[in-house]
Amino acid sequence: xxxxxxxxxxxxxxxxxxxxxxxxxxxxxxxxxxxxxxxxxxxxxxxxxxxxxxxxxxxxxxxxxxxxxxxxxxxxxxxxxxxxxxxxxxxxxxxxxxxxxxxxxxxxxxxxxxxxxxxxxxxxxxxxxxxxxxxxxxxxxxxxxxxxxxxxxxxxxxxxxxxxxxxxxxxxxxxxxxxxxxxxxxxxxxxxxxxxxxxxxxxxxxxxxxxxxxxxxxxxxxxxxxxxxxxxxxxxxxxxxxxxx
Amino acid sequence: xxxxxxxxxxxxxxxxxxxxxxxxxxxxxxxxxxxxxxxxxxxxxxxxxxxxxxxxxxxxxxxxxxxxxxxxxxxxxxxxxxxxxxxxxxxxxxxxxxxxxxxxxxxxxxxxxxxxxxxxxxxxxxxxxxxxxxxxxxxxxxxxxxxxxxxxxxxxxxxxxxxxxxxxxxxxxxxxxxxxxxxxxxxxxxxxxxxxxxxxxxxxxxxxxxxxxxxxxxxxxxxxxxxxxxxxxxxxxxxxxxxxxxxxxxxxxxxxxxxxxxxxxxxxxxxxxxxxxxxxxxxxxxxxx
Amino acid sequence: xxxxxxxxxxxxxxxxxxxxxxxxxxxxxxxxxxxxxxxxxxxxxxxxxxxxxxxxxxxxxxxxxxxxxxxxxxxxxxxxxxxxxxxxxxxxxxxxxxxxxxxxxxxxxxxxxxxxxxxxxxxxxxxxxxxxxxxxxxxxxxxxxxxxxxxxxxxxxxxxxxxxxxxxxxxxxxxxxxxxxxxxxxxxxxxxxxxxxxxxxxxxxxxxxxxxxxxxxxxxxxxxxxxxxxxxxxxxxxxxxxxxxxxxxxxxxxxxxxxxxxxxxxxxxxxxxxxxxxxxxxxxxxxxxxxxxxxxxxxxxxxxxxxxxxxxxxxxxxxxxxxxxxxxxxxxxx
Numbered sequence: 001x002x003x004x005x006x007x008x009x010x011x012x013x014x015x016x017x018x019x020x021x022x023x024x025x026x027x028x029x030x031x032x033x034x035x036x037x038x039x040x041x042x043x044x045x046x047x048x049x050x051x052x053x054x055x056x057x058x059x060x061x062x063x064x065x066x067x068x069x070x071x072x073x074x075x076x077x078x079x080x081x082x083x084x085x086x087x088x089x090x091x092x093x094x095x096x097x098x099x100x101x102x103x104x105x106x107x108x109x110x111x112x113x114x115x116x117x118x119x120x121x122x123x124x125x126x127x128x129x130x131x132x133x134x135x136x137x138x139x140x141x142x143x144x145x146x147x148x149x150x151x152x153x154x155x156x157x158x159x160x161x162x163x164x165x166x167x168x169x170x171x172x173x174x175x176x177x178x179x180x181x182x183x184x185x186x187x188x189x190x191x192x193x194x195x196x197x198x199x200x201x202x203x204x205x206x207x208x209x210x211x212x213x214x215x216x217x218x219x220x221x222x223x224x225x226x227x228x229x230x231x232x233x234x235x236x237x238x239x240x241x242x243x244x245x
Numbered sequence: 246x247x248x249x250x251x252x253x254x255x256x257x258x259x260x261x262x263x264x265x266x267x268x269x270x271x272x273x274x275x276x277x278x279x280x281x282x283x284x285x286x287x288x289x290x291x292x293x294x295x296x297x298x299x300x301x302x303x304x305x306x307x308x309x310x311x312x313x314x315x316x317x318x319x320x321x322x323x324x325x326x327x328x329x330x331x332x333x334x335x336x337x338x339x340x341x342x343x344x345x346x347x348x349x350x351x352x353x354x355x356x357x358x359x360x361x362x363x364x365x366x367x368x369x370x371x372x373x374x375x376x377x378x379x380x381x382x383x384x385x386x387x388x389x390x391x392x393x394x395x396x397x398x399x400x401x402x403x404x405x406x407x408x409x410x411x412x413x414x415x416x417x418x419x420x421x422x423x424x425x426x427x428x429x430x431x432x433x434x435x436x437x438x439x440x441x442x443x444x445x446x447x448x449x450x451x452x453x454x455x456x457x458x459x460x461x462x463x464x465x466x467x468x469x470x471x472x473x474x475x476x477x478x479x480x481x482x483x484x485x486x487x488x489x490x491x492x493x494x495x496x497x498x499x500x501x502x503x504x505x506x507x508x509x510x511x512x513x514x515x516x517x518x519x520x521x522x523x524x525x526x527x528x529x530x531x532x533x534x
Numbered sequence: 535x536x537x538x539x540x541x542x543x544x545x546x547x548x549x550x551x552x553x554x555x556x557x558x559x560x561x562x563x564x565x566x567x568x569x570x571x572x573x574x575x576x577x578x579x580x581x582x583x584x585x586x587x588x589x590x591x592x593x594x595x596x597x598x599x600x601x602x603x604x605x606x607x608x609x610x611x612x613x614x615x616x617x618x619x620x621x622x623x624x625x626x627x628x629x630x631x632x633x634x635x636x637x638x639x640x641x642x643x644x645x646x647x648x649x650x651x652x653x654x655x656x657x658x659x660x661x662x663x664x665x666x667x668x669x670x671x672x673x674x675x676x677x678x679x680x681x682x683x684x685x686x687x688x689x690x691x692x693x694x695x696x697x698x699x700x701x702x703x704x705x706x707x708x709x710x711x712x713x714x715x716x717x718x719x720x721x722x723x724x725x726x727x728x729x730x731x732x733x734x735x736x737x738x739x740x741x742x743x744x745x746x747x748x749x750x751x752x753x754x755x756x757x758x759x760x761x762x763x764x765x766x767x768x769x770x771x772x773x774x775x776x777x778x779x780x781x782x783x784x785x786x787x788x789x790x791x792x793x794x795x796x797x798x799x800x801x802x803x804x805x806x807x808x809x810x811x812x813x814x815x816x817x818x819x820x821x822x823x824x825x826x827x828x829x830x831x832x833x834x835x836x837x838x839x840x841x842x843x844x845x846x847x848x849x850x851x852x853x854x855x856x857x858x859x860x861x862x863x864x865x866x867x868x
Contacts, residue, residue: 054745073755074748083749090746092739094807103739106732108751116732162751282663284592284670333848342741345590345666346798346847353795354840361833468791472674475667510689514678517671524664525656 003066005030005197006051006082006166011060013043013050013221020046021057022221028166028199033192035212035229036201039242043221044201045087048168052084053077065165078104079111083164087171089151091143097154098139101126104162112163125161133157133187149180156187166197173204181207205243209233217242253385254505255498260390262497264459266490267397268452268470269477270404271445276475277484278421279438281330285348286474287467288355289446293319293453294368294462295359301370308370309396312454316447323446326351327439352467359464367461375458393455400451404444405486417441421484469513476520482530491531537727544719552712564707568779570820571714572772576793577800577812578721579768582728583761584798585806588741589658590666594797596673597766599680599788600649601642601773606686606783608633608641609694635713639774646770647763649676654762658755670794677789691784694777710775718813721768725809737761769797792836796823799843805855814854 004027013021021043028034038044049055051062053074062069064082072080083104092100105125110117117125130136133153138146146154152172159167169188173181185207192198202208208215208229215232217225219241225232232238268290275283293312300311334344379386408414416437419427427434456462477496481488500515523530555563576594583589591597611618612631619627633641649672657668681689700709728734736757739747747754777783796819804815819839826835850857 052749054748075751075753078749078751086746086749090743092742092746094738094742095735099735103735103747103752104750106735107753110732111751158750282666284667329848342584342588342590342662343847343851345663346802347844349592349795349798350840350844350847353791354837354844357833357837357840361837465791468674472671475671479664479667508682510682511678514675517674517678520671521656521668521675524660524668528660528664 002029004028005032005065006199007061007063008047008051009061009063011047011050011057011062013046013055013057020221021050023060024218024221024223026216026223026226028197030165030197031192031195032197033188033211033213034197034199035208035215036199036218037203037205037208037215037242038218041220042218044218045170046221047218048084048170048199048201052082052168075107078162078164079108081163081165082168083159083162083166084168085155085159085170085172087174089143089155091146091151091154091158093143095143096140097135097143097146098126098130100143100154100158101129101161104158108162129157129161132160132190149176149183152176152184153187156184156191160191160196164196166199167191168199168201170201171203172200173202173207185211205233250505251502254501256384256386257390258498258501259494260386260394260497261459261501262494263394263401264390264397264452264455265473265477265497266401266493267448267455269474269481269489269493270401270486271448271452272474272478273481273484273486273489274404274417274441274445274448276478277482277489278417279441280421281327281442282345283348283442283445284345284471284475285351285355286445286449287470288352288359289319289322289449290453290456290470291359291462291464291467292355293450294457295363295453296450297454298368298370298457298462301372307372308454308458309372309393309451312451315450319450320443320447323443324439326446327442330442331435331439352471356464356467363464365463367463368457369461370457372458389458393458396451397455400448401486401490404448407444408486413437413440472513472517472520476516476523478530479520479528480523480530485530488531537723540726541719541723544722548715548719552708552715555711556708561705561707564705564711565779566824568707568711568714569824570817571711571718572776573796573800573816573820574813575714575717575721575772576769576797577804577816578718578725578809579765579772580797581801581806581812582725582737582768583758583765585801585811586728586734586737586741587758587761589662589758589761590798591669591762591765592666592794592798593669593671593673594769595789595791595793596669596676597646597650597769598773598776598793599673599676599785600646600766601639601770602776602783602788603680603686604642604645604770605638605774605777606692606694608638609777610685610687610692635709635775635778639713639717639771642774643767643771646773647767650762650766651759654759658758658762673789673794677785680785680788687784689785691782692777693782695781696778707779710779713775714772717768717771720771722809722813724764724768725812729809733757733760792839795836795839795843799839799846801853802851803842803846803853805853807852808855811853811855818854 006028008024008026011021011024024047036044046055050057053069053072064080067080069077102122105117105122127136130139133156135150135153135157143151143154156169156172173184181204188198188200188211200208200211212229214227215229216223217232217238224241225235225238233243272283272286275281296315297308297311300306301308330344330347374388374392377388379388379391408418416427416432420434420437427437473496477489477492481492496516496519500512503515504512555567576598580591580594583591615627615631653668653672657665680686686692696706698706700706703709736752739750739752740754740757744754800815800819801812803819804813805811823835823839826838846853
């Protein structure tokens, strides 16, 4: 039995009097495709923020690849292979598209291999990633010149540039058209084929169902379901709290 | 230690603290609630001082009364400044660096203009209550501190009532927490912010008049107050008017005691020292959100 | 262009400037030129933290004055060696003191750098706004300490008497000018190196979106500290020769707010994203100020600087360089 890649135990997070996450447990195995769903305000993004270190959780632990993450700041977690993309794309506006991809290469990958990545190597990796998301034609352009779906892809490509073991894709498809959603799902599937464990946080059920091997449901900060997608969507509590809406 | 000296130092500190609260009230609104770092606020206060001075010397009007007359003008000035700030920066979400530089430039330009018009001589005002004191037992209440303190606290209380009781006041408190909700109530957040900022500048008018009653001024006096204002704001907790009052009184007393027992040349370090300490230890302040 | 080539070009340009001024042989030009060079160092230093990282430092005067007063302190120590030093240390101290100017510059830089490290460590974890206010606080606290420290002259000020002449060069001011020229070369090289290195990318991500930077693996606190220390140290180095330049130092002039305004206005007017932007702003604004001070008045001069700062911040936030870029890209579009 393989050790879970990511082990979240008893995670709780409060904002003043408001309980955003209540004793959440989550285990994700290497190579798995997990879908995380739940109504707005259920704490999905908060969970992502706590796991990757942007927010501090009051109680509970996050263990990644056998190492406790408590106390580690965000960039240290990224360096250990835990990456996330942002719900609203946050590209570095003053740089070109290619340079956006370069940053995680220069900082995360270099830190991991222990030496600087040479210019030639960085350029090659950038282009490879850009080709993967079909943005290589716009490599020298500013992120301002990108369409919505292209910004989402850039966001994912940038997270990928850190060569993560686990990627948390936070609502990368909101507001996209049918074919654009399909585009992103295919991209994530291709990434998973390369061995990257993926947690997809989404509202678009069609995408979640076609992508996930396992489905986790979060409602009002608590996990109410965790299992095979076909079984979870038939769960009464899940239907009542979320799907029935 | 002379107990009399200590008691009077504390009293002077409390009276001064009341004044500091009025001076800071404006920033409590613009920085604490609107997130606009208006470091030019002391310059507006000085502007208020000099206008009150001119009216006092020219027309013989009591400085504090003069400042009340000037409230609409300062309100309009505040609305204008906010409009420039909004159109240039806030709309594009570029506040940080450029907004700070903008207000810093404003602080500097205002100070220099006042310097050019009024020169480097200290200016002070004449009012009936300057010079005499109210004595209660061993305690001395200099009127030149007492009257401004009372006026300052009245203004402060008025502001607090406005924010908690009137619709616009509550909209101001709401805009800092949830602009979307405001929009859903068909209230334009930008208009509310403009009103709030204009009010904060209007408070500078009265604060300026009070200042020149308490002490003679030259244009660079504004800079001493930058530290005090932000120290009080941060110590009290951003966005909390009651916190501002407590912090202001605290600062006033500490400064007064330092001044009396260690010498007045250490006073500027007190406020900034408190600021640095608070930022390092408890950035959310005493009563912060 | 590779860095060693760049440095060589800088040295050639600097040497040429120096030799031309020597040929003209007007001491005033050296005095005025020194001020402009000083501004180039200050604004380039400011820009490393302000323009590249997006963290505004209002306390340039404080870091500058740390260099100034380190020099004043060591000068006063030198004047009073017999009273201050114990018997057994005296011969050694008399051999070391007076410290040569380059040593003073180095020490000024170290002191300012350490203070920058301390301040940064306390406040860089907070929002950029609080850092800016803290730098203002720092300048005032430092000024208050100096005012109350009679050893360096307190509020009365301190006289520093420079040597009249220097071997080979002649007038002492030319020696100071040369040293400041070297500091200019140092700071410009630093800025340009950063811009083209991994550090430059890191700084830019901090400016653009710190949260996303962290998520990409950028150690933001460490980088901000590096920027603060570098920026502060350069400012301190610029301050070290100042007492010897001006002869009489008092806290009011050493901590003058105009240093803060100028070190912000010059990069913003020249352009904050390019290493040469602050230099451009410093030369333009510095020269303008010299002219205005002499022809109109120093107060009006400051007014002009303030108005230009506001104007550029509103209308041309990328400075003159930015305007030039926009103008050239418009022309190249069909």
